Amino acid sequence: MEDVCKRFDTEYEVTRNVRHRNLVSVITTCSSDYIRAFVLQFMSNGSLENWLYKEDRHLNLHQRVTVMLDVAMAIEYLHHGHVTPIVHCDLKPANVLLDEDMMAHVGDLGISKILAISKSMAYTETLGTLGYIAPVVKNLLIFWPMIGPKILIFALGLVVLNLENNNFHGGIPYGLGEMPRLKVIDVKNNQLSGSIPTSLFQNQRVQVISLVFNELSGEMWRGPWYVPKLRVLNLWNNSLTGIVPPSVGNATKMMNFSMSGNRVSGNIPKEIGNMSQLVELFLFDNQLTGFIPPTLFNISSLLSVSLANNSLSGSL
The missing domain is CATH 1.10.510.10 (Transferase(Phosphotransferase) domain 1)
Structure with a gap:
């Protein structure tokens, strides 16, 4: 026709x-x-x-x-x-x-x-x-x-937030983790302080979180993880405390997990073996104790692991 x-x-x-x-x-x-x-x-x-x-x-x-x-x-x-x-x-x-x-x-x-x-x-x-x-x-x-179009576009339409290499200070807003479209949060190399809001680890769409080289402190996370699409978590060179929670195993698409240069303590949870797509794991310069869970070495995609300068023990 x-x-x-x-x-x-x-x-x-x-x-x-x-x-x-x-x-x-x-x-x-x-x-x-x-x-x-x-x-x-x-x-x-x-x-x-x-x-x-x-x-x-x-x-x-x-x-x-x-x-x-x-x-x-x-x-x-x-x-x-x-x-x-x-x-x-x-x-x-x-x-x-x-x-x-x-x-x-x-x-x-x-x-x-x-x-x-x-x-x-x-x-x-x-x-x-x-x-x-x-x-x-x-x-x-x-x-x-x-x-108000400007407020709505910022709150609901933002997909990538890149503020790296600036002089931003103060805490990370809780609402940042509640933006429904946000996939990338990159605020590395600033002067941010305070703790990481739990909303960042309960965002179902976020894929990259990079908070490297800031002045963050306090417990790294309080509450369960639910970040099914998170691929990169980079928390290098802060003053974060607390433990690596077992719920970290929920991030099954994680490829790069880096939190070196903090004050994280406790054991490495066996649930870390659930990260079946993990390529790089950097936990050096912390206060980790206990042994390395065997489940870590069941990850066939793993290429680089650094656990130097901790207090790990036990047999290899």
Whole structure:
């Protein structure tokens, strides 16, 4: 059908030129005389429409605000972050998909409109329903002035925080560990003091925590670990105390675990063997006692281990 082919060509023209984390990613296309299709990134939590209108699903206020922010950033990118402005024209809950982390991705650009800068540029006819605005957009427009866009973007949209090699002082804010999108926290080589907030070790999305060369003190962590995606934890050269908790074994994706140059005491827990992807372990210059747990040497990915300058004992 001519209309279907035109819609496919429009979506292809738009998606091949746009890249944003809140737009559905197109992996490839399939086109022949019999089929035209897009292969899209899989969204395990389905559409926003199902979460809004099905009785067995529920979004809390935090999730709703986060989804609205995701949608707003996607549309802002289409309008202002691209050489040629693009209008979606069919923004509704059914066209907002949620990934495994409940991050929203806007999709279905088949009737989007590429705004013409000159008459020589082709653009599609706007086919959206006149006078209709979908609930997700209406709620966003009502709610956005009340919450303050700058504060919301910082609190909910931040993915990487890199403040290394500065002169920041004082404590690490507890709210830093509660930012839902944050994956990288790098504040090494500053003058930060106080203890590490427990929220950093209960963030389900964080992948890198680097607090090297600061003036942190007190117990390294108080409470259980729940950092399923943490890959790098670097706490070198501080004055942290306490023990290596057994719950460290929950960080099964950890690749680099470094906390040398502190005052950590107690035994190395046997649960450290659960870090099946560990590559580097640096615990030198501490006050560790007891023996080295045999489970450590069951980790086949391990390349470097340094336990120098402790009080470890027992047989090898």
